[in-house]
Structure formats: structure tokens, C-alpha cells
Amino acid sequence: MSVTREKILTNARELFARNGIDKTSIRAVAAAADVDPALVHHYYGTKEQLFAAAIDLPIDPEEVLAPLWETPAEQLGDALVRLVLPLWDSPVGSGFIATIRSLMGDSAVNLPRSYLQEVITVRIASRVDNPPGSGKIRAQYVASQLIGVVMARYILALDPFKSLSVDQIAETIGPTLQCYLTGPPPGLPSR
Amino acid sequence: MSVTREKILTNARELFARNGIDKTSIRAVAAAADVDPALVHHYYGTKEQLFAAAIDLPIDPEEVLAPLWETPAEQLGDALVRLVLPLWDSPVGSGFIATIRSLMGDSAVNLPRSYLQEVITVRIASRVDNPPGSGKIRAQYVASQLIGVVMARYILALDPFKSLSVDQIAETIGPTLQCYLTGPPPGLPSR
Numbered sequence: 001m002s003v004t005r006e007k008i009l010t011n012a013r014e015l016f017a018r019n020g021i022d023k024t025s026i027r028a029v030a031a032a033a034d035v036d037p038a039l040v041h042h043y044y045g046t047k048e049q050l051f052a053a054a055i056d057l058p059i060d061p062e063e064v065l066a067p068l069w070e071t072p073a074e075q076l077g078d079a080l081v082r083l084v085l086p087l088w089d090s091p092v093g094s095g096f097i098a099t100i101r102s103l104m105g106d107s108a109v110n111l112p113r114s115y116l117q118e119v120i121t122v123r124i125a126s127r128v129d130n131p132p133g134s135g136k137i138r139a140q141y142v143a144s145q146l147i148g149v150v151m152a153r154y155i156l157a158l159d160p161f162k163s164l165s166v167d168q169i170a171e172t173i174g175p176t177l178q179c180y181l182t183g184p185p186p187g188l189p190s191r
Numbered sequence: 192m193s194v195t196r197e198k199i200l201t202n203a204r205e206l207f208a209r210n211g212i213d214k215t216s217i218r219a220v221a222a223a224a225d226v227d228p229a230l231v232h233h234y235y236g237t238k239e240q241l242f243a244a245a246i247d248l249p250i251d252p253e254e255v256l257a258p259l260w261e262t263p264a265e266q267l268g269d270a271l272v273r274l275v276l277p278l279w280d281s282p283v284g285s286g287f288i289a290t291i292r293s294l295m296g297d298s299a300v301n302l303p304r305s306y307l308q309e310v311i312t313v314r315i316a317s318r319v320d321n322p323p324g325s326g327k328i329r330a331q332y333v334a335s336q337l338i339g340v341v342m343a344r345y346i347l348a349l350d351p352f353k354s355l356s357v358d359q360i361a362e363t364i365g366p367t368l369q370c371y372l373t374g375p376p377p378g379l380p381s382r
Contacts, residue, residue: 114208140352150279156300176268177267177272187355
């Protein structure tokens with residue numbers, strides 16, 4: 001990669017991380033990298049594409065998400081799952097997972113996993129094991145929603161999500177968790 | 192802290208991280224630390240309490256989770272939300288969040304947040320903004336469940352959850368996401 005392209009990406013990464021995508025313009029990146037804005041456009045296209053390049057995303061998010069804009073709103077729930085999970089099953093996704101895991105460190109992954117899997121899951125599973133054998137999966141669906149809420153609210157601090165009250169969140173995801181625990185039996189792994 | 196206690200914790204941390212809680216015995220920790228098992232019991236109590244001490248958890252998980260064992264299964268969904276979220280709002284929780292964020296690094300938090308918040312949320316929100324103003328929160332509830340599934344399936348790799356097929360997950364969480372997108376309007380932040 002040329003020195004100029006490298007310099008554009010480095011400055012873009014810094015500005016995106018500091019100010020977010022909305023408040024970062026191609027013009028600002030160009031100024032920081034001391035090049036003409038037209039050159040940034042020429043090398044990287046739209047601001048979203050520059051963002052993808054800056055964070056070294058080996059896919060174009062616009063392209064990946066495109067099918068969603070044709071999906072009727074009533075089918076988006078299913079479509080989102082079927083779009084997002086295979087991304088993580090792909091070679092690109094696996095590389096990304098390996099990076100996250102190494103960033104977090106083995107203990108930061110293994111210790112909470114062990115506790116969730118071997119203590120909390122087992123305890124909760126015994127309360128909702130109906131039909132027999134479904135309890136662990138039920139408990140782990142609950143874990144998935146709770147982990148996600150904690151990530152969205154506290155770690156990523158998504159705006160406006162982070163400003164919801166505990167009551168509001170309980171009202172919306174309480175029924176979800178209840179459905180995972182005592183609703184229709186979820187599919188179980190085949191092995 | 193005495194050298195002996197420190198040595199017990201260090202060895203416990205290593206064994207828990209390597210082998211999980213189930214396959215780590217007090218006896219094995221004692222052997223690794225070259226002390227008598229009775230001493231480990233004396234200093235740290237049960238294996239779960241030793242685990243909490245080893246990962247430097249400033250709360251006793253048994254005590255925190257205790258109210259759940261009295262809650263009827265039909266109310267566990269709501270109870271779990273109301274138990275788990277305040278933990279993260281506490282001083283202990285805030286310290287833990289700061290640690291996770293510093294482990295992950297600013298860019299690893301800010302860049303995905305920015306993309307989720309300013310690009311994906313906005314796009315999806317425009318599809319499901321009914322009543323007007325609810326679209327972003329709807330989209331971010333969806334993000335919370337999807338992030339959690341990715342964490343559970345790929346990063347923590349919870350067993351048996353990680354062995355579910357994409358079809359099975361879509362069948363179970365597709366309706367959840369759909370409900371967030373087009374179901375009853377969620378509560379919105381008051382500010």
C-alpha cells in the first residue's frame with residue numbers, strides 16, 4: 001500500500017474512533033492526512049466504504065446488507081438472523097473471532113464461559129427442563145439475550161438504548177426471556 | 192495477602208481458565224499450589240467461592256443469585272432482567288465495565304458502536320419507525336439480541352448453544368427480533 005493511502009487510513013481510523021461516523025467527513029480525513037478530498041474519494045469511495053477500509057473490514061457492509069432493503073418489514077426478524085450468523089461462519093468471520101478472542105485474552109473468555117456454562121446454566125436449566133433435555137439450551141438463549149443487553153447498554157453504550165430504564169428493558173425483554181424459558185421447546189443440537 | 196493465599200489464587204486462576212470449573216477440583220488447586228486441600232477450603236470455602244476469588248469477583252455469585260431459586264419458573268424472565276442489570280449499574284459493575292472497555296481498547300468499542308448506531312440502526316429504524324420515534328430503539332433491541340447470540344455462539348462458544356444450527360437459531364430468535372421490530376411499541380427513553 002502506498003504511503004499516502006496508509007496515511008489516509010490511519011487518520012480516518014483515528015477520527016472515526018474519536019468522533020464517530022456521523023461527525024467525521026471525508027474532508028476532515030483529507031485535511032488530517034494532508035491530501036485532497038478528491039483523492040480520498042478516489043481511493044476509498046463513500047464515507048461508509050472508507051470506514052470499512054479503516055477498520056480493515058474485508059467485506060463491504062453495504063453489499064452484505066443490501067438484501068435487507070428488499071425484505072418486507074414483517075420478515076426482517078428471520079432475515080437478519082440468516083444474514084448475520086453466516087457472516088461469522090465464513091472465513092472472514094472466523095478470522096475476526098480469533099482477533100476478538102486474542103484481544104480479550106484466554107482467561108477473559110474461558111472464565112466467564114466456564115461459570116455461565118457449568119454453574120448458572122446448570123442451575124437455571126434444572127428449573128425449566130421441559131421437555132427433559134431442553135433446559136440448558138433454554139438457559140443459554142436467555143444468556144444470549146442478557147449478554148447482548150449488557151453489551152449494548154454498558155459496553156457499547158448504544159445511543160439511545162443506553163438511556164432506557166431497567167423497568168423499560170424488563171418490560172420488553174422479560175417476555176422474551178420467559179418465552180425462551182417456558183415457551184415452545186427450542187430446537188436442540190443434533191449430536 | 193499472604194504468599195500462600197496468593198499462590199492458591201494464582202494456581203486456581205490458571206486451572207479454572209485451562210480446564211473449566213467442572214474439571215478443576217479443590218484438590219487439584221491445592222496440589223498445584225503445593226498446600227493441603229483443607230487449607231484451600233479454610234481460606235476460600237466452596238469451589239464456586241474459590242472461583243469468584245480467583246477471578247477477583249468482588250461479589251459472591253451464590254448470594255446474588257439466591258433470590259432466583261425462590262422465584263416461580265413463570266416469573267424468571269422478568270426476575271432475571273431485574274437481577275442482572277442493577278449489578279452492572281452498581282459501583283462494582285462500573286469498575287468491571289471500565290476494565291472490559293480498557294481490555295478491548297477504545298477503537299474496538301467506538302468503531303463498531305459508531306457503525307451500529309449511525310449506519311445500521313438508522314437504516315433499519317427507517318423501516319420500522321412505528322409509532323414515529325420508536326424505530327431506533329426497536330433496531331437496537333434487535334442489535335442486543337444479535338450481539339448476544341454472536342457472543343454466546345462464537346466468542347464464548349457456550350456448550351451446547353454453539354452446536355445449534357443457523358436454522359434452529361433463526362426459528363427461536365427470529366420471532367423475538369420480529370417482535371422487537373414490529374410488535375408492541377417498546378418504552379422510549381424519557382429525555
